[in-house]
Amino acid sequence: AQKVTQAQTEISVVEKEDVTLDCVYETRDTTYYLFWYKQPPSGELVFLIRRNSFDEQNEISGRYSWNFQKSTSSFNFTITASQVVDSAVYFCALSEPDNTDKLIFGTGTRLQVFP
Amino acid sequence: ETGVTQTPRHLVMGMTNKKSLKCEQHLGHNAMYWYKQSAKKPLELMFVYNFKEQTENNSVPSRFSPECPNSSHLFLHLHTLQPEDSALYLCASSQDGGLDSTDTQYFGPGTRLTVL
Numbered sequence: 001a002q003k004v005t006q007a008q009t010e011i012s013v014v015e016k017e018d019v020t021l022d023c024v025y026e027t028r029d030t031t032y033y034l035f036w037y038k039q040p041p042s043g044e045l046v047f048l049i050r051r052n053s054f055d056e057q058n059e060i061s062g063r064y065s066w067n068f069q070k071s072t073s074s075f076n077f078t079i080t081a082s083q084v085v086d087s088a089v090y091f092c093a094l095s096e097p098d099n100t101d102k103l104i105f106g107t108g109t110r111l112q113v114f115p
Numbered sequence: 116e117t118g119v120t121q122t123p124r125h126l127v128m129g130m131t132n133k134k135s136l137k138c139e140q141h142l143g144h145n146a147m148y149w150y151k152q153s154a155k156k157p158l159e160l161m162f163v164y165n166f167k168e169q170t171e172n173n174s175v176p177s178r179f180s181p182e183c184p185n186s187s188h189l190f191l192h193l194h195t196l197q198p199e200d201s202a203l204y205l206c207a208s209s210q211d212g213g214l215d216s217t218d219t220q221y222f223g224p225g226t227r228l229t230v231l
Binding site: 045050108 | 222
């Protein structure tokens, strides 16, 4: 069965610190997609990244970077030099093409960045 | 992209009321979704519509009734809800929600529902 685990319920850091949010997934499929979303206090889920299972290259987008490791079934997200505006709940999600439209979400990690 | 809007943003209703949630997407997508987000639980997919046809009903109680009159609009009609139905209801859309397609889903801001 598919499952996404975000073991860190809440993380607190001080501005300018680097922080890594962990995501571990379970799937029997060889083809799947992984996502990260950000949910600020306003409520909407903001899409951050999508990665398919055949692309293990790490990705960097500004202060954000993602480390995809198929060997450990992990898709971790690092924020470099965190800012107060990064405070939000971050969700990791898994989707399998053979399972049509379902996005399986983790329970989220609440990140609080203090000034 | 934040082209998905939801109204109302907040709703308080009694258990005997009937209300509707509205979602509109301005992205030209063909698939729309309803999710429920309760405290300390993963997001739960409720319904999926693809080209106005319902393709997924995730064992949702009949007191929740979706309607998709066209690819841009999605409604969730509520009646005789229970206090445990209080949650954030999120709408999402994607280009195409068909088989073998895993298009990125874009979410609206949600409706915070409280059932008294």
